[in-house]
Amino acid sequence: MEMLNTHCGVTRDARGVVDVAICNAGPLNILGSPVTDAVREGLQQLCSDRSIRVVVLRGQSEKSMIGGADIKEMAKLDQKSAEAFISRLRDLCEAVRQFPAPVIARMPGWCLGGG
Template identity: 95%
Template sequence: MEMLNPHCGVTRDARGVVHLAICNAGPLNILGSPVTDAVREGLQQLASDRSIRVVVLRGQSEKSMIGGADIKEMARLDQRSAEVFISRLRDLCEAVRQFPAPMIARMPGWCLGGGLEVAAACDFRVAAHDAHFGMPEVRVGIPSVIHAALLPRLIGWARARWLVMTAENIDAPTALAWGLVDKVAPAGELDAAVEHLISALLECGPEALRSQKALLRQWEELPLTESVNLSVKVFGESFLTDEPTRLMGAFVNRKR
């Protein structure tokens, strides 16, 4: 594993798949300020590398991807330092959400609070069969903020309200039924499930996938008519690459 910094390690393969591991952050991969900054900086360092096809975000520990934000650090905050702390986490989530290539959250064990916000900012979420999820902030006297705002878009207002206002955890089957995760892997098959998703993404045109991800982010923000009309130019621009000719040609000329 190549260490980009003390808290961010990466492995790469010949296909352009990068596994980015949150390192040296305790058994639950907790996001204190130094870890948060380091992972954001690692993502920003990788973002300009157009050879990257897929990023898998994971924890060094198998107990979680990210267990949550550092409560010990938060307990010492005042109003001003609290805003600085949460702005750091916002910037990490945005680095995930805006990363040009598809991002997969690999989710064993616990994923709580700020960890679930980071996962929500990923494009795909693949969970272990015994994973658990929750937004416990109100139990420790703070609201769920920043990228918790993605939750109603993922799972609807009623279920998002349940998570952030009751602070009750849900299990993996419930998370799948709610649409919080895309896939729950059978016992011992989390990496196989992640690899299956990677393989599907690698079958797609890399430039087309980057364009599709950027469009999806814009669709989240824009009214419907503007989203539709914006897409016309992006469709045309896809023909500036060789992907349509090459991939459509392979489809047309495939053995019947």
């Protein structure tokens, strides 16, 4: 697996199928700010690669695709930082929605909350 950054790993095959893994986010793949930003940035890096025919988005863990937003981080937020947190999640969703190839979610287990 090629790591685009700390939390976004990529595996490619010859057919143009790109597996994007949410990495180093704990056994349930929790979406904290660093993870959310990194996965969005990884998708943005891949946007210009016209050889990609489809993206399979998955969590690194087999326990869940996404265990939801990081509740521990959320408990420490004030209004301004909470707005930034929600904006990050929205921006990640928008990056998936705007990706120039189809994006398929691989969900072997849970997909909760912000997932």
